[in-house]
Amino acid sequence: MSTKRSPSRLSRSSIPPIPSPTPLNPEQYQLKSITKWSAADVSSFIRSNTHLPLDATKELANFVFKREIDGKGFLRMKPEDLRASGVNIKWCRELMDILEVEKRRRVMAKNTRSQSRTGTRSPLDNGSVYSEDEARTIYSEFDHGIHTSDGPTETVSGLDIPIIPEGEFNAMLTPESPTPEDFSRTIEETIQERLEMQRAEFDQALNERLLEQKASLEQSLHRLIHIEHSALQGKLQQSFEEHQHCMKAALQQQMSDYDQILREQTEDTLEAQKFVLEKIIACKVEELKGLVTKEGKNKGLDRWEEVMITMEKWKIEIQELKGSLLCEKELPKDHTFWSRYFGFFLTGLTAGSLLGLAFLRYSR
Numbered sequence: 001m002s003t004k005r006s007p008s009r010l011s012r013s014s015i016p017p018i019p020s021p022t023p024l025n026p027e028q029y030q031l032k033s034i035t036k037w038s039a040a041d042v043s044s045f046i047r048s049n050t051h052l053p054l055d056a057t058k059e060l061a062n063f064v065f066k067r068e069i070d071g072k073g074f075l076r077m078k079p080e081d082l083r084a085s086g087v088n089i090k091w092c093r094e095l096m097d098i099l100e101v102e103k104r105r106r107v108m109a110k111n112t113r114s115q116s117r118t119g120t121r122s123p124l125d126n127g128s129v130y131s132e133d134e135a136r137t138i139y140s141e142f143d144h145g146i147h148t149s150d151g152p153t154e155t156v157s158g159l160d161i162p163i164i165p166e167g168e169f170n171a172m173l174t175p176e177s178p179t180p181e182d183f184s185r186t187i188e189e190t191i192q193e194r195l196e197m198q199r200a201e202f203d204q205a206l207n208e209r210l211l212e213q214k215a216s217l218e219q220s221l222h223r224l225i226h227i228e229h230s231a232l233q234g235k236l237q238q239s240f241e242e243h244q245h246c247m248k249a250a251l252q253q254q255m256s257d258y259d260q261i262l263r264e265q266t267e268d269t270l271e272a273q274k275f276v277l278e279k280i281i282a283c284k285v286e287e288l289k290g291l292v293t294k295e296g297k298n299k300g301l302d303r304w305e306e307v308m309i310t311m312e313k314w315k316i317e318i319q320e321l322k323g324s325l326l327c328e329k330e331l332p333k334d335h336t337f338w339s340r341y342f343g344f345f346l347t348g349l350t351a352g353s354l355l356g357l358a359f360l361r362y363s364r
Contacts, residue, residue, distance in 0.1 A: 060091055
């Protein structure tokens, strides 16, 4: 019966130590500078540090890899550039957050190295960036992302230890030489990126607010124009009716004055015609009287009776003509105008014809 032998103490000592969440010497486990990262390094970093779902993380990592965004490009990324490339707001915020966390983690590592060299405390130790528990959590998350990568692993004493390439492992052990300028530039870039993201969100909210106010103002203006148009239309209608009423009253007054003038002129004309006819009749009567005395008493009396009958007929015709003229006053103006002059013409023609016939008859 075979028994399993446990590895000896010597073999256990050959196992490389696993980095603790808070390394004793951060210089030994400091990755190479972000500016030296390749697109694959950035993609791996995103896979290990994002809090998005697995599918979204893969798509975001593939997006960075296909765009060949290296460490320098990753540091210079801005929310506007990501939005212009088609990245949604949630992914954009996630990238900015993990980039800021990595920058602060590296600033803390540089501060720790500087403190260990000079023996002084950095102003960052007062909690201006992260507390000790937060830094421990960041180290733990980052180291967990390294050990849970998709690379090959080696099983030693029941433990799965990732195989790190020699070049990358040497780069991890290579200490960086931080300078105050790098520290200031990193802090300035972080603040600038935050300000740009907040500015972009503020601009978007401001544009939405302006669009809403513009739509509200357009509706108010349209409503105001409609009300003013209705009021103006009512005023114009009222003014038109008043003007029409005034014009109608003035026209009726003019018609009344014209009718009065026409009536007076007609009466004057009739009186003049009557006076002329009476004069003519008187002259003819005198002539007939002379003819009666010349031709004899019996014969003259017969003609005198005929003349008196003719005069009575003329008087009746004159009365009828006067009545027709008075009736024509009630007709429209154009009809009255032509009827009046046509009546005058017929009256004169009739009177002339009768007088001519009488003169021819009694002149024989």
